[in-house]
Amino acid sequence: MARLCGLGMGREVAVADEREVAVAQARQGDDEARALVERLHDPARVLALTDGVFAIIITLLVLEVHVPELTGGHSLNEALAELRPSLVAFVISFILAGMYWVGHRDLFALIRRTDRGLVWLNILYLLPLCLLPFGAGMLGRYDQEPVALRIYGLVLVAIALMRVVIWLYATNRPHLLWQRLDDRQRRAGLAVNLIPGLVYLLAFLVARIAPGVSLLIYAAVPLLYFLSITVLRSGRQRNQEYADFT
């Protein structure tokens, strides 16, 4: 028993390799080894933490929409005009966070087990994500300022980068997945995660010379996203593997 535990805690913890499990089981001759392995690689708490972080982020975004100073002479239009930049930053960031959450949910529908690497990559993905309310605050306050637009772009590029890393890490380890992906599917998922990153890189690069274009790109991505979902839905028969990573 103690010996099993030593094995279980020292080796299986960090591996999640079907063959090692098989070896351990053969050696122990019971189901306990597998139960321990499954418990240690259960994605449940990773999802609980991630869903909690997403819930807080999209709710914190509103803290950057400040109650304006109202006087008797203020009209609704004037108040809304004053709020417009921070409301625009709120809506863009909210939709982006929604896209990231949907993407995370789709990815983890494929994942059966987590290992230490995946757990930490997920935490390091949450790091730039937690900077999104800060980025939205800058964008809402300085929506014409190249520096604010570039910092917002940096945050989005870092998020996209971590999504690519997690995608490559997870899909390259079939023992973490419910079902092995073929090469075409892996490339499709890579493209879906990589392309937004490149678009945000572009928005970052043009921010200095054309801040308006940069803001337009940030606002356009959610629109393009919903458009592409609709198009892909109707054309699902032809482009099957793209439809589910968006």
Place this chain on the structure above:
Amino acid sequence: MARLCGLGMGREVAVADEREVAVAQARQGDDEARALVERLHDPARVLALTDGVFAIIITLLVLEVHVPELTGGHSLNEALAELRPSLVAFVISFILAGMYWVGHRDLFALIRRTDRGLVWLNILYLLPLCLLPFGAGMLGRYDQEPVALRIYGLVLVAIALMRVVIWLYATNRPHLLWQRLDDRQRRAGLAVNLIPGLVYLLAFLVARIAPGVSLLIYAAVPLLYFLSITVLRSGRQRNQEYADFT
């Protein structure tokens, strides 16, 4: 296996259609296709995100109740009088958020599976909901100001609108439900979601000419809600289909 996966990820992901599942199963000859479909449409994380957002919203509402400046001469009544507008806005918004959460829980007790459309409609429902603390902040600070009352009304109308859209979307897709609803039930649920929206629209419209009436309407809805629950409870035998959507 890879072929199944290609199918599973390309088609079943976005469909949740009983017939397609049946076809896929017949083609694969095993239970894996169904397991994948169920995993991809599992509402669990949608509920986790939504419950998290509701928990944060009702807790953030209190951040708009600011610690007043107290001096030795202050009495409890004076302090409470100073806090009254923001406490009123807090209580109204808290009860409203509670009503929305109970409504969401009732709706999702009917829902067995989510599809991409429902997932996104739910996120777009959370968007105006996340503006509730901002609306409460305006209401608490400018409870006599038409503009503040109108912005609060806009937020509530947007929430009601999204509830109606989700209700129509979900109840129109029997493959997403545990049990098909008949037309009378669908109309009853529609009314329950639509009527508050119309009441808030009224409060929005009268805010400019009679701000006091507008505030009264916002305060009255929770009271009417509890009253109607009680009445419906005792008269449940006659109006069965209204009782559970309130």
Place this chain on the structure above:
Amino acid sequence: MARLCGLGMGREVAVADEREVAVAQARQGDDEARALVERLHDPARVLALTDGVFAIIITLLVLEVHVPELTGGHSLNEALAELRPSLVAFVISFILAGMYWVGHRDLFALIRRTDRGLVWLNILYLLPLCLLPFGAGMLGRYDQEPVALRIYGLVLVAIALMRVVIWLYATNRPHLLWQRLDDRQRRAGLAVNLIPGLVYLLAFLVARIAPGVSLLIYAAVPLLYFLSITVLRSGRQRNQEYADFT
């Protein structure tokens, strides 16, 4: 099927009465009626919302501990002395929130199903609970001021009141419980929920004439709580029914 649904949605939703379920089942002749009833009364989301609110409250408490202004001449002791009132309010409120959460967990370990009344009483219990960070903010800033001490007391009395109401409501409805409680157990639980409320009422009443005594009472309750747990643990053989409601 549609008929069952009509029944299920109109009547079973709000009842959770064993006899009605039995009648419905006899009428339908299958397990669907029971499945629907269980789904509609599942406490899972009530617990998810409540745990989320508790997690946020105990984390928001720290927002009332403000980073002090430091200058080169500041010593650690001076900084801590400056922070002392808000740290004291933080620790008291944190332990109180912990006690409330443990009490909620103990109560819901007895509860098998929720009905609409219990769901709403739970929400109305969260209302004064969400005012705890506000109360802690007042206490931390004006720890000598009678008004602040009385408002803190009002919040705690309201929480205790709601706990008593929920205890009476739930234990008076055996169909909501896993196991019926006998009268001695109900009285014991009532006492455990009522006594703190009376103590806080005392602290509220003495705040005007003796603010120091009032603060002392707030600080003493957590200490007495831990002491009573320890005493009850060693004397568990004699006072069985008190041990688990603390």
Place this chain on the structure above:
Amino acid sequence: MARLCGLGMGREVAVADEREVAVAQARQGDDEARALVERLHDPARVLALTDGVFAIIITLLVLEVHVPELTGGHSLNEALAELRPSLVAFVISFILAGMYWVGHRDLFALIRRTDRGLVWLNILYLLPLCLLPFGAGMLGRYDQEPVALRIYGLVLVAIALMRVVIWLYATNRPHLLWQRLDDRQRRAGLAVNLIPGLVYLLAFLVARIAPGVSLLIYAAVPLLYFLSITVLRSGRQRNQEYADFT
């Protein structure tokens, strides 16, 4: 039935001792006693609360990164230079919180049941953890100030202390665990929890005479952590019991 309940609520609640369960079961002659015991000791809500608190803490950390005042003449580098101290404090605290969460997840993968002591130790562990955003705020604002560095150190030492206490408490009670740990494993886990505490104590002690060294230690721990994971991974064969507590 009532008698069983009296037993279940008075004795089993606080014990979780296999032998007592066996006695109770023999006395009752059914599975209800065990079901009640398992429900009362279920770690689920402890994990829900803890994951919620961690999610909020890592998201609140960003609130200490304030949107800087930007003027037209500001370059990206200047803005980032201004943000650098608070970003450094954010990243250090974020990674530390991630390490604590991973450690909590690893520990509770070993824990099958909680008792009242473990539930309260977990709450008292969350107390200093909730002070982390406050500590990060001090570090970000006064990264050269000995007092701020010492307060940050105090928070980290308190967290490490609570981790050691929980480790000793849980691993000393085999009836709370899925599998008994042997002495070598208990010592290994103790070391993993104790050593960071000693390092932070060192950082606290040197803060007065060498603030730069203190800050360096705080920044180095996450780096050393990732380094040690990598080294331990490749040397897993030799140091099995260390690998999984890091």
